[in-house]
Every structure is written in C-alpha cells, then in structure tokens.
Amino acid sequence: MRLMMWQAAEQTRNQRLRMNKTAKLEIDGKVYELPIVIGTEGERAIDISTLRRDTGYITLDDGYANTGSCLSRITFIDGEKGILRYRGIPIEDLAHNSTFVEVAYLIIYGELPNQKQLKRFSDLLTQNENLHEDMKFHFEGFPYNAHPMAILSSMINASSCFYLDLRGPYDPKRFEVEAARIISQVRTIAAFSYRKSLGLPIIYPKPTNKYTANFLHMMFSEPYQEYPLQPEVVRALDLIFLLHADHEQNCSTATTRFIASSQANLFACAAAGVCALWGPLHGGANQAVIEMLQQILETGDDGSKFITEVKDKKSGKKLMGFGHRVYKHYDPRAKIIKQRCDQLLKVLHREDPLLDIAKRLEQAALNDSYFIERKLYPNVDFYSGIIMRAIGIPLEMFTVIFAIGRMPGWIANCREIMESSDSRIYRPRQIYMGQTERPYVPIEERT
Ligand code: ACO
8 A cells, every 4th residue: 555655656756757847048049948857856957858959059068977868767866965775765774674686676676575576586596597508618718817807798798699589679577587697697607707717616506595695605615615604794795786786877887778778688788887897987996996005005105195196197096996976975885885894804803904004095085185175085996895805805806796786777777778668779979070071082192
C-alpha cells in the first residue's frame, strides 16, 4: 500500500517535471522562448533541444561541464552539499545497512528487492558466474605484464561472442539474464586475469560463496588450499564495491550511455565503460594515489614539499584523489571509506605508513588557501587504495575493483536508454575551427 502511494506521488511529481516556465534568449534582436525543466530535487535546466532548428545556433560547452545529457532516475548528487543518493536512498544508509548485491538490484531495477526478488537475483548471479570454458584460452594470448584493465575490457567484449542471443530489440527477460551475467562474470574475469598475470592456476567460483567472498576466493585461494575468508575483509571490499556502484553522468557512465544509444549490446557498453574508467583522471586515480603516496614516502617528505609542488602549475603534479568535477565539498564516499580504513587496519592489527601520509596531506590541503579557494576535497579514491592494500589486492587491480563496483551503474544507465521509447542516438555537435575549403594539391607540387 505504502509502495503504491509512493509510486502515485512519484507519477504526479514526474508530471510536474516539465513546468510551464520558460527562459528567454535574445539573438540578433529576436527573442526565443526555451522550456525550463525542473528535476525532482529542484535542479533546473534550459531545454535547448530545438535551439539549432529555431535559431541556427548550437550551445558550446567544452568538456560538458554545464550540459545535462539526459533525464535520469538513478542517482542524485548535490556536489555543493556533499550528498549522494542511489534511487533516493542516502549513501550513508546503504553503506551502513546494505550489501553490494542488494544495492546493484536497487540501482538497476529502482527498488530495494524483497526476499524473493533478492534470492532470484542472487541465484541468477550464481548461475552465471562461470565463463564459457573456451574463454579460458583467450587469457593465454595476453602477455604476463598486460594491465588487467586491458584484459577486463577485452574479455567482457569477447564474452559477447559466446552469447549469440544478444541481438535484437530490448527484451526485459533477456536483459535480466545479461545484466546478472555481466555483474557476475566481471568478477570472474578480473580474478582470472590476476591469477594469469602471476602464472597461477585459475580458481573457479564456488557457488556457495556470496558475491564478494567468491571474488576473494577466486583471487587468493590455491588448489587444495582455501583462502580463509575474514568477515571484516569481505565486508570492507563489499563496501568498496557498494560505494562505487553508481555516480550519475561521470566519464565512464556517460560513455556507456553513448554506446547504448546506438543500440549496441550490453557487453559492448560495459567493455567501453571499462576503457573510459581506466584513465588516471577517472577510475585510474585510485592506483595513482598509492603511487603518489609511495613516492612521497620514499623521498622522506612529510607531504609539505609535495603540496608546495602541486601548487606550482609548472610542476605538472596534482594531488591525486583530490578534487572532483561535481563535488565542491567532501565526497561522502571518502568520509565513509576513511572511517572503514581505520577500522580495518585496527582489526587486522596493521599499520600502513601510507595512511599516515594520506592523513597529513589531507590536513595540509584542507588548511591551504590553494585547495580552499578551488574547493578541492578528498574524493572516493583518496583512501580506497589503503583498504585494498590491506586486503592484499595488488596496485594494478585497483581500477578493476572500481570497474566491478561500477557495473550496476553502467547497466542501469543503459537500461534507461534501452527502455525509453523516445531515446535517440547520442550525437553532439561541434564548432569547426579548422581550414576552410581549399583545393587538393598533387604530391609533386607540395613543399
Ligand atoms: N591537485 C591540484 N590542483 C587541482 C586538483 C588536484 N587534484 N584538482 C583540480 N585542481 C585545480 C586545477 O588545476 C584548477 O586550477 P586553476 O583554477 O588554477 O586552473 C582548479 O583546481 C579546477 O580544476 P579543474 O581541473 O578545472 O577541475 P575539473 O573538474 O576539470 O577536474 C578532476 C576534476 C579531473 C577530478 C581533477 O580535480 C583532478 O585531476 N583530480 C585528481 C585526479 C583524481 O583524483 N581523479 C578522480 C576523480 S573521482 C573519480 O573519477 C572517481
């Protein structure tokens, strides 16, 4: 009953989404009225979709910093206040009470699952955890020192060759299986590529293990020697997956929507998401943070020299794990991870000198006018690497862990595109700044 009332209220809210308000734009003495769109959290946008048709002008927004590319119901971020909610539920509540698998369902299907739904979803994950056996031979082709993100994206894409039913219009039943297959297998591929990089035998998934425990088992068990699962470790990694599960229109998610808009299959979308995530300005930052902290440790710097270098633009250095396009406040995920980091190291009776350096850097940056003026705060990547180090995950796998976590978000965003009857292919425009028309010069006449 409560659910129905809530749904009705949401419908009314959605009907109000396109308000009658308009913005006026004056170009060459002529005034154009543009509809104003207001989101459920009061975010405002000017709908310029007919601007070029009506005026001959396009909008220019290098890097899309001020461009809303879609209407979405999945994740809400208020970067000024440091708020993050998946499907309306605060990240703090989910981090405290939920699990990655439950959150994956919430993000993709819009509601927290009831017991039956959760069981069905978990069963689908288990039924699809094994790769096609022939996929094993594909791993042989990669050099030992290949970056696992390269292997991950290639293997996700290669998986599509084994599921020939992928073609055809969107079908909710098939989508449900595909989504579960990708979420489950991305973890199997990740663990296989890690074992392969060390020349270790592959460890198959164990159906009685839950999602995150199964990943740790495939990473660290040996034939005839099970990895001893510690609940704190499993929970800490599960939390990392959960906190990365979606983050609205970031670089990799926008990429997956782009690919989905061409009606490519879900595997192709997910593989592209992995590629976009790899860069050090995006998911690759978690690896870059640890590399930065290690360098600081090795030079014997207490962090202050590094902060001075970062402020000098000529140095080309950045304080990795700091700053965010959307957050102009402390990233709420960073707060949660920092807390869990302290707890985990305590439980494992470990000390990590990199954690001390990270805390010193954070304090120095938060009190420094350079960072204060630019509103630069720790982001999700600043402390997540310390937890992964404590668990024993190697540096090169950090961004892979991010990719496993982000998979539900990519899938949910693709689903929005695939389900929408009025979705069209993404195709931004540009302002051409190159040569104007000129003739072809034969090679013998060229200087
Ligand atoms: N260290 C030092 N200075 C910084 C940093 C940083 N980490 N981040 C931003 N700045 C400075 C910029 O140099 C710029 O200074 P200016 O105004 O004097 O030119 C100002 O702050 C604004 O920064 P932009 O680069 O314009 O911010 P943008 O929104 O384009 O970039 C980004 C955001 C890429 C995250 C940036 O802050 C950065 O490179 N951070 C380090 C990498 C990182 O941690 N990435 C992970 C992001 S979270 C994620 O993807 C999961």
